Amino acid sequence: MITEQKKILDAPAARPSVAAMVENIIGCKWSLRVLELVREGINRPGAMEHAIEGLTAKVLNERLKKLSGYGILDKTIYPESPPHVEYRLTAFGLRFSSLLDEIEQLEKSLGEAGAACRDD
């Protein structure tokens, strides 16, 4: 793991609040899909690009950079030849993902309640 290199690549920006992260990520289908893949164990950018139809390398890299900047994903560079990169959920990212799950469930429960109320 080349941590020095990692630090240079992912220089931390001002961290937004968790609520702002939630809003930002939930509003972006690519971020959600990328997170989903990492949770399924698809860790390499190349594999992610193949797994998500319509996702370009450029957009994928932007999403990975954003998720890493938020502290949700952790990037590891393996100094092989050719070197390869893997992304994993951080401890924070794991809890953050659970939060997104709960929000999704709440969203669904509201949707159902709304549907049930239409005939009232």
Next chain:
Amino acid sequence: MITEQKKILDAPAARPSVAAMVENIIGCKWSLRVLELVREGINRPGAMEHAIEGLTAKVLNERLKKLSGYGILDKTIYPESPPHVEYRLTAFGLRFSSLLDEIEQLEKSLGEAGAACRDD
């Protein structure tokens, strides 16, 4: 419980997403404090107004209206003389409050991680 009257008072607006609700409520200290009071069993607007220093009746009513509109609080009007009003968490509101707790804990964990990293 005068449900007919309640429906007239709280005509439903277009419902925002759960993520937008999170952002909106976390960004408003009054909303957070009102929710906290309801969770502690302080249900009447008069008692809330006395419990929160600096909170005016106008702002309290706006917050209560917003939280009710979001489906987080449920308003009950008791037709006594004089009539009185109580607010309670809905089932959704209870889950939503747990979500806010989890976000607060995550926020704290990030704050601690940030502090721990300063000496790296």
